[in-house]
Amino acid sequence: MTAGPLAPDPVDTTAAAQAERRKLRKHFGRFDILFFLLCTIVGVDTIGAVAARGAEAFTWLIVLAVVFFVPSALLIAELGAAFPDEGGPYIWTSRAFGRLAGAVNNFLYWITNPVWLGGTLAVSAVTAYTTFFNAGKDLSAPAFYAFTLVFVWVGVLAAILSFDIGKWIPTIGAWSRFLLLGLFTVTVVVYGVRHGLHGFGMSDFSPSYAGFVALVPVLMFNYVGFELPNTAGDEMTDPQKDVPYGIFRSAVLSVLLYALPILGILLVLPVKAITGLGGFVDALRQVFTVYGGHVAADGTATLSGAGSVLGDLAAIMFILTVLSSGVTWIMGSDRALAVSGYDGAAPRFLGVISSRFGTPVRVNVLSGLVSTAVLVLAHELTNGSAAKLFGAVLGLAVSTTLVSYLGIFPALPVLRRKYPDTPRPYRSPLPRLVSAVLTLLILFASVQLVAPGLGDHWFGAGYAPDGWSHAERWQYLLTELVPLIGFMLLGVVFWASGRPTRQAAGDR
Incomplete structure (x- = not known):
């Protein structure tokens, strides 16, 4: 499909931007945006990490849905509809605070995703494979690298392909989420009828400050991403209408798709048996014994007959789900980095859109190389321990992601003041208050990631991350x-490095 008319710029752009934007193609419709958002926000790789905190995790999940998730949807809906240019969050941050702020913020926004793809997501996919197809036995080093490198580069290839082809990965991923999480929820009910469930008293759901400190970073990590479709803003057919439509519908579905499986895990597994890496996969295996199989006295689940068949299908859907999470974020963040390249906030070499595919192939390949390096380095440094690799990379991915929103969320009131005449099909209520609350929550979560318990008992009892001591x-x-x-x-x-591009446009 040929490129259509581009959205007007809020400010003058570089000559490089005008040349590269002509290569973009419009084929990102309303339902594409909805499915894209579901893959962006609903990630099954962190469900176990949340459930491992017990019933209190469900309480904080709902609280943050109200005070963080919904307000961020309101804020991004206005920004995405009013400033629908390619690059989304980079455009908003750089136009609000300048290209230097946009460059730093956008690098954090981008680097998170190849790190996440090559670390947390790849290891989660391996865990599902070994649990269901390899009798729970770890893969040898050559088999591990063969599996994970194929996983990473299939994701990169999907990002390279033109969007009218590559978007089918998020579409398949969205349906995989519906089927996987829906089947799991129904099976939990059947399992509970047959075997009983772990009961909870009201006190188990009581929120605590220590629980908040432990949970708020990963829950916010789960709850961000509404802006990602806008990284392909010039490829949308009707962003002014489709962005708010996709955001508000995905918000409702995302809360349900997180809340139901997390509650299901808590009802099926003892909290002590839930791990950040294998919690959801272990729960899948256990509840599927209702279709064929048994649970031993030590808690080991063995599937047979129909249970084995459904378990294998669930494992495939799990792998597709984590792959689609990585693909959507790589598609989006790579586009944002390419935009900063042709806007003068990154090397011009990276700011090139392929005439053949209409995608930022150079950045896509760079992301694949970074993912591969992270995968190999983390695997070797942790001596092949999947659990250690998962925890180390997840912490880094969460911290870099959250810090990048310190530039995105405050942009709304600034852009309202700087560009008051820009048409706004949707206007967020109380923009200054919403922006301030979201920014403060992100700041708090970022500080607690670096120094857990700061302000109470830094790294004291109840605050120490898994595997770490106070010393x-x-x-x-x-x-x-x-x-x-x-x-x-x-x-x-x-x-x-983007200075020559800025100078050509008359900017510093």
Whole structure:
């Protein structure tokens, strides 16, 4: 499909931007946006990490849906409809606070995703494969790399293909979520009727500050992403109408798709048996014994007959689901980095749209290389321990993701003031209040990621991350803070490398 007319720019753009935007193709419709958002927001890789905190996790899930998830939907709906340019969050941040702020923020926004794809998502897919197809036995190193590298580069290839082809991965991923989480929820009911469920008293759902500190970063990580379709803003057929439509409907579905399986895991497995990596996969295997199989006295589940067949299908859907999560975020964040490249906030070499595919192939390949490097490095540093690899990469992905929203959420009131005449098909209520609350929550979560319990008992009892002791708190601080600072400095380097592009446009 040929490119259609582009949305007007809120400010003058570089000549490079005008040339590259002509290569973009409009084929991103209303339901594409909805499915894209479902794959963006609903990630099954973190369901176990949330459920591992017990019944209190369900309480905080609902609380943050009200005070964070819904307000962020309102804010992004206005930004996405009013400023639908390609690059979405980069455009909003750079036009509100300048290209330097946009460059640093956008680098954090981008780097998260190849790290996440090559770490957390790849390991989650391996875990599902070994649990259902390899009798729970770890893969050998060559088999591990063969599986994970195929996983990563299939995702990269889907991002490279023109959007009218690549978008089928998010579509398949959305339906996989419906089927997987729906089947799991129904099976939990059947399992409960036959075997009984773990009961909870009201006190188990009582929220605590320690639980909030532990849960708020990963829950916010689950609850961000409404802006991602806008990274392909110039490829949307009608962003002014379709962005609010997709955001509000995906918000309702996302809360349900998180709440029901998390509650199901808590009802089926003892909290002590739930792990961040295998919690959801273990629960799947256990409840599917109602179709064929049994649970041993030590809690080991063995599937047979129809249970084995359905378990294998569930494992395939799980792998498709985590793959589609990675593909959607790579598609979006790579486009945002390419936009910063042709806007003068990153190397011009990266700001190239393929005339053949209409996608940022150079950035796609770079993401694949970063994912591969993360995969190999993390696997070797953790001596092949999937659980350690999962935890290490998840913490880094969460921190870089959340910090990037410190530039996105405050942009709304600033852009209202700077561009008051820009048409706004949808206007968020109380923009300053919504922006301030969301920014403060993100700031709090970011601080607690680096120094858990700060303000109460930093790294004291109840605050220490899994596998860490109080004596190691400074070491933990450095493992979280040093990469963040390094990524921010790389963002500044990217901005400096974009100077020739800015100068050609008459900007500094």
